[in-house]
Amino acid sequence: MSQAEREPIRVPIRKDTDLTAVRQHVRALAQRTGFGLVQQTKLVTAASELARNTLLHGGGGAAEISVVHGSTGPGLSVSFVDSGPGIPDVELALSDGYSTAGGLGMGLSGSKRLVQEFAIESVPDGGTRVTVISWADPYSARQGLR
Template structure:
C-alpha cells in the first residue's frame, strides 16, 4: 500500500466462532466479485482469507477482520486486516517458513497465505497479539 491508495469503508466481522470464519469467506468472495477479480484470484483471496481468519480464531483466541475495497488510481483490489489480541507469534521466521504448521488449518500456514495475495504485512508482538494486512489487486 502506498500513501496514494484510497480505501473504501471497511466492513468488520468479529471472529469468535467457526460460523464467523464462514461469514468472512462469504464477504471476501462478494467483494472480490464486485471489483472483478478473476475467478482464479477470487479463489486465491478467499483461500488466504479463510486460512488467516481461522488462525485469528484458533491461535489468536478470536479477533476482528476488516474487509474493504482499495483503489490506487490504476486498479482496484481488496484489502483485508486480521487482528487479534492473542499470544502473538514467538518465532515469526519459523512461522513464515514453507511447510511449517501447527496443525488444524487448511495446511497452508502463513507462508501459503502470503503466496496467494499480492501484498502481505504482519505485525506481531508476543503477549499482545497479531495483525496481518493483505491486498489482492485486479490484474
C-alpha cells in the same frame, strides 16, 4: 501506497462458523471490485486460512475488509486482527510445514503465495495483525502496464 475507499467491513471471528461469513464477505466484495474467478478464489482461500489462524492462534478477533486503489487499479485489503499471544518468530511461522495447531503448516506460508502483498505486525502478548492485499488485475499490476 494504496488508500482505503470507505470504512472497512468488519467481520467478527469468534467461532468456526464465522469463517464462512469471512469467506462470503471477501468473495462478494472481490466480485464487486472486478476480480476474476481465479484471483477471487485465491483471495478467499487466503482469507479462510488467515481467519482460521486468528481463531486458533489469536483466540478470536476480526477481519477488516476494504476496497483499495493502487497505481494499477482496484484491489482488496483484508486485515486479520487479534489480541492473542502474538507470533514469537514470524520468519519461522512463515516457513512451509511449520505448524503449532496440528495443521498442515501451509496456512500462513501458503496464503502469502496467494496474494500480492502480505504484512505481519505482531507484538509478544500484544496481538497480531496480518494484512493482505490482492489486486483485481495482478498481471498488469505486476508489470505496471496500466
